[in-house]
Amino acid sequence: MKFILGSGSPRRRDLLAQIGVVPDDILPPDIDEDPARGELPRPYCQRLAREKAAAVAAGPDDIVLCADTTVALGRRILGKPADAIEAESFLRALSGRRHRVITAVAVRRGDRLWQRDVVSAVKMKRLSDQEIVAYVASGDWQGKAGGYGIQGMAGAFIPWIEGSFTGIVGLPLAETAGLLQAAGYPVYGESA
Numbered sequence: 001m002k003f004i005l006g007s008g009s010p011r012r013r014d015l016l017a018q019i020g021v022v023p024d025d026i027l028p029p030d031i032d033e034d035p036a037r038g039e040l041p042r043p044y045c046q047r048l049a050r051e052k053a054a055a056v057a058a059g060p061d062d063i064v065l066c067a068d069t070t071v072a073l074g075r076r077i078l079g080k081p082a083d084a085i086e087a088e089s090f091l092r093a094l095s096g097r098r099h100r101v102i103t104a105v106a107v108r109r110g111d112r113l114w115q116r117d118v119v120s121a122v123k124m125k126r127l128s129d130q131e132i133v134a135y136v137a138s139g140d141w142q143g144k145a146g147g148y149g150i151q152g153m154a155g156a157f158i159p160w161i162e163g164s165f166t167g168i169v170g171l172p173l174a175e176t177a178g179l180l181q182a183a184g185y186p187v188y189g190e191s192a
C-alpha cells in the first residue's frame with residue numbers, strides 16, 4: 001500500500017505533515033475545473049474532489065487523497081483568480097461580507113471512495129483601497145480560491161470564522177484523519 005497525495009497544493013502537504021502523515025508520492029490531478037451551468041458551490045466542490053481522486057493513477061491497494069476548496073459568495077463560485085485584476089474584483093466582492101469556504105475531501109482505495117465536505121463561514125471586514133492594492137501587490141492571492149489566504153497577510157482581513165480553520169486553508173484535518181482511517185491508513189500508527 002502506497003499513500004498518494006493527489007494534490008499540487010503545498011498547503012495540503014503541510015497540513016498533512018501537521019498530523020505526521022507523509023505521502024509516498026505526490027501526483028497533482030489535471031482536471032477541468034469549470035463549473036457546470038447553474039451548478040451550486042457545494043455540489044461543485046464535491047464533484048471536483050471526486051473527479052480529482054478518479055484522475056490520479058494508483059494501484060488497487062494504494063490510498064489516494066484529493067481535495068477541493070471553493071469559495072462561495074451566495075450561489076456564486078469564486079475559484080482561483082486568473083490574474084491580478086480578477087483577484088482585485090474578488091476582494092471587492094468579498095469586502096464587508098460573509099461568505100462560505102467549502103472543502104471537499106475524497107479518499108480512494110481501488111474502487112472504494114470515502115468523501116466528506118466541510119463548510120465554514122467567514123466574515124471579511126470592509127477593505128480599504130489601500131488594503132486591496134497592497135494585498136494584490138503581495139501576490140499572496142495566487143493559486144488560492146476566492147483570491148485570498150487566511151493563513152497569510154489576509155488573516156488581518158478576517159475578524160470572524162465559524163467552522164474549520166484547516167478546512168479554509170485547504171484540508172480539514174479532523175475529517176481527513178477520519179477518512180484516512182476508514183480507508184485503512186494507519187494515521188496514529190495502528191496497523192492497516
Ligand SMILES: Cc1cn([C@H]2C[C@H](O)[C@@H](COP(=O)(O)OP(=O)(O)OP(=O)(O)O)O2)c(=O)[nH]c1=O
Pocket residue numbers: 006007008009010011012028029052067068069070071080101143144145146148149150151168169170
Ligand atoms: C480560502 C483559501 C484557500 N486557499 C487555497 C487552498 C487550495 O490550495 C486553493 C484552492 O484550490 P484547489 O483547486 O482546491 O486546489 P489546488 O489547485 O491548490 O491544488 P490541487 O487541485 O492540486 O489539490 O486555495 C488557501 O490556501 N487559503 C485560504 O484561506
